[in-house]
Amino acid sequence: MITRTSPVEATSGPRSAAEADESWRRVLADAITDLDELLDLLDLRPSQVDADKRAVGAFALRVPRPFVSLMTPGDPRDPLLLQVLPARAELSSAGGFCADPLGEKNLAPVPGLLHKYRGRALMVVTGACGVHCRYCFRRHFPYSDHAGDWGPALSYIGAEPSIQEVLLSGGDPLSLSDAKLSRLLAEIESIPHVKRLRIHTRMPVVVPNRVTPTLVDRLSHSPLQTVMVLHVNHCNELSKPLRKRLLHLKNADVLLLNQSVLLRNVNDSVDTLANLSEALFDNGILPYYLHVLDRVDGATHFEVSESEAKRLMRGLLASLPGYLVPKLVREQQGAPSKTPIGL
């Protein structure tokens, strides 16, 4: 029997819960994509920032409004703004920087899967992200070749008993609908040798209501151990709505870890990094990796030298308990893991 719901009824009861569940889609669709609008919202004049519209030709501007609301109006050096601002510096190339610094194009045994390290394989489930981070090493990645059909990746994992952990990455895997994710999880859960599921995502940081009750419920009922690796670079990104949603994930027994990228003028001080670790742990998240920048074209202005990175790490070790100090790593082509940077 088909029951029709009148517009009045639609505002209450289970229907509205389902709608609230999907409200993240509107927030995502309403993201800022225009530089002038972004600057307007922040009370900034174009002359105050080092932005250049030509930079968005290579990589579009994209910032969800909840993330903009965490920036300080009138501050051209806001650490969150600098992560998304299409800078003039992006237009200049530099020696050693290239489009595919990790050589990932050649590491996919089948489309949509990267299998670089023993025991774990990474599925590129979508090319879409909630936010466009200007330093991103995947900014030139040919996603259209990869995202879409998961069949070959799932068959590969199924035929490779050494793979105990499946990572969902992208793009941002939480760009997918809960229904699609749930179908994908069911496929992964049906592979007997897979024990762990790991979701690498920045979406909750920029659109907190993406952590829907449906998603939390689905993860809590998975037979797999689930890990979520967030990507937070600065403590200002840990908004109240995000903290609330993270608590739901914690209560669903999802282990929360964080990876950051060391970025010039964003988080390149001992105090900023220590505050970030403290704020993460206040919210039940453990710092995992601190990545040095991958040398991707257009990101030269974010680079922190290796000697400076080591100095910052020594400062962190002197200020925090060991479990709050992230591992400083770089990604090296052909290496069997992320490569730790010794101090």
Ligand SMILES: *Cc1c(COP(=O)(O)O)cnc(C)c1O
């Ligand atoms: C970073 C990465 C992983 C995960 O490495 P961990 O050290 O386990 O966090 C797995 N696969 C690929 C392709 C990666 O780039």
Ligand code: SF4
């Ligand atoms: S969310 Fe992650 S993958 Fe997407 S642009 Fe930012 S750093 Fe890159």
